[in-house]
Amino acid sequence: MGSNTKARVLIVDDHPLVCKAVAQLLNRQADMTCCGMVQSAAATMPTVLEQRPDLVLLDLKIKNEDGITLIQPLLQAAPNLKILIFSQFNDVALVDDSLKTGACGFITKQETARDILAAIRTVLAGKIYLNHKNSTSLLNNLEVMQPSAANGHAPLTERETQVLQLLGTGMKTRNVATKLNLSIKTIETYREHLKRKLGLKNSTELTHFAICWMERRSRSK
DSSP states (O other): OOTTOOEEEEEEOSOHHHHHHHHHHHHTSSSEEEEEEEOSSTTHHHHHHHHOOSEEEEOSEETTEETHHHHHHHHHHOTTOEEEEEESOOOHHHHHHHHHHTOSEEEETTSOHHHHHHHHHHHHTTOOEEOHHHHHHHHTTSOSSSOOOSTTOOOOOHHHHHHHHHHHTTOOHHHHHHHHTOOHHHHHHHHHHHHHHHTOOSHHHHHHHHHHHHHHHHHHO
C-alpha cells in the first residue's frame, strides 16, 4: 500500500454495538478504515469479494456458526487477505486451531483499544499476533534453545536451525535466501526438512512455530 493509502478492515461480528465501536475506533486512525460490517457468516464471502479488505476482523461465533470454517474459503478466494480472530473466548485450543487454519493472530474482546489496534497493525505488517497469555500457553511445550525433532527424526542441523531462526524474525523465503547467500529453491528444501522433522503440517504451522520459538528464546535471555 502507498503511504497515503489506508488499510481496509472488514468487521465480521454479530454484535451491532461491538461492530459500531470498533468501526469508530478504526475510522479515527490515520492508517486504517472500516470498509464494512458483516453480521452473518453467509454475507462474509460476498462482502470480501466486493470490498476487497486488507484484513478481516473475525469473530469465532457468528449467530451460532463457527467462524473458523470461514478462514480457508476466504483465503482461497483472496490469498493476500489477512485474518485476525476477534473473540469473546480466550481458549488456547481455539487460538491454536485458528492459527493452524490460516489466521494471522488472535485477540479477545476484553483487550484495550490500544491492543486491538496494535494487533491489527502487527497482522497487516505480515506478522503473527498473540497476546502475552496466549503466547505463553502455546510456548509451554516448545524447547527454548533447540527445538526437538518429532517422530524419531534426526535433530536439526546447524543450517536448518539458521533458517528457522530467520523465519522466526518474520523473513520470507526470498529474504532468507539472500541473507544466507543461498538459492530460493535451497531454502524451500530446508523448509520442507523443518516441517518433516518438527511434525508440522504446512507452511503456516512452520511460520507460527518459528516466530513463537524465537519469542521464547528472546524472553529466556
